Amino acid sequence: MFITYKSSREGxxxxIEKFEKDCWINMTAPSKEELTEVSQLCNIPIEFLRDPLDLEESARIQYDQETNCTLIINDFPTIDMNHGQFDSYITIPIGIILGTDYIVTVCNQSTNSLENVIKKNVNTSMKSRFALExxxxxxTQYIEKLKQLNKQRLKIENNLRDSLTNKQLYDLMEIEKSLVYFLTSLKGNGDIITKLFRANSVKLYEDDKDLLEDVKIENNQGIETTELYTRILNSITGSYSSLISNELNNTMKTLTLFTVFLTLPTLVFSFFGMNVTLPIGDQDPFSWMIILIIALIFIALIGLALWRRRIS
Known part of the structure; x- marks a missing residue:
């Protein structure tokens, strides 16, 4: 589907119902027929409309001299629908096409980034500035999503102090995956922003350059924040991996001590249970107590030896 907008005199x-000069065509998950229609009516290469629909398409800027159209592909964050119980994020591309008479955006799904632009007083006739908006x-969407991810990380970290479960570790993995998506996309978007400073196909006025500088600052802040959260998350996962290993070692040590202490009485009782002549015979009514005392003495000696070695 697609919706056509145009700025009023008040901005x-x-x-609007029909395509007009200096209008904005917002395409969301368009059909092949809609792609063909917009391509023909707006004189836009069909590849410029199809490429942003590929989820694996990387951020780039491309100019078509024949139609005088410029394609800008950027990645934006969105919730991963494959993980419904936790707000995990991926990034998908969005295409911004600057034509002679039209500006077109095309994406596989709706995004808050465009909704925020709709709420602003923008002028669709100023195509370069509109694209920068x-x-x-x-x-700014990246910054907001990073704050949400950090809140989720803090919540999981507080829960980890009380108890450690596989679900919490899986949630940390989802946060780490989201940060990998963010960092890769932000760096790709940063390259596009740098190219826009020297791109001849996109005309920038002084106010546009100031806005582009703001975009660069926000993008760099997103990169730095993502790298910081990634280092923190790696530190947390490494610390809890050490704690898990330490807990496992303590459990194995406890089980080993139980095995040693239970094995000593078994050895003593087995020795005196042999069908041979022994110093303590069946005629002694207190023989079982003597055998028990011998087993306890062995346990005490082994326990003292382990305590001196600081094992128990």
């Missing part, structure tokens, strides 16, 4: 985006909104 408010209004939905979208890029700025995408950069």
């Amino acid at each position: 408010i985006l209004e939905i 979208i890029l700025f909104s995408i950069s």
Whole structure:
């Protein structure tokens, strides 16, 4: 589907029924027929409309000299629908196409980045600035999602202090996966922002350059924050891995001590249970007590030896 907007004289985006000059066409999960229609009516290469729909498409900027169109592909964060019980994130591409008379955005799903732009007083006739507003909104979305991920990490960390479960470790893995997606996409977006400073196909005025500088600052802040959270998460997972290993060692040591202490009485009782002549015979009514005392003496000696070696 697609919705067509155009700025009013007051700078408010209004939905229009037909394509007009200096309008914005927002395409969300479009069909092949819709892609063909927009390509023909707006004189946009069909590849510019199809490429952003590929989830594996990397961030890039491309100019088509024949149609005088510029394609900007950036990645934005979105919730991973394959993990419903936890807010894990992935990044998917969005295409911004600057044509002679139109600006087109195309993506596989709706995004808050475009919704935030709709709420602003923007002018669709200023195509370069409009594109920068979208890029700025995408950069701020990363900062907001990073804050949410950090809150989830703090919550999991507090729960880990009380008890350690596999679910909590899986949730930490999902956060780590989200941070990997963020860092890769933010660095790719940063390369595009750098190229926009010297791209001849995108005309920038002084105010546009200031906005582009703000986009760069927000993107760099996202990269630095993601790297910081990644280091913190690696430190946490490493610490808890050591704790798990230490707990396992303590458990194995306890089981080993129980085995040693239970084995000594068994050896003594087995020795006196042999069918041979021994110093203590069946005629002595207190023979069982003597055997028990011998077993306890062995246990006490082994326990003292282990205590001196600081094993128990």
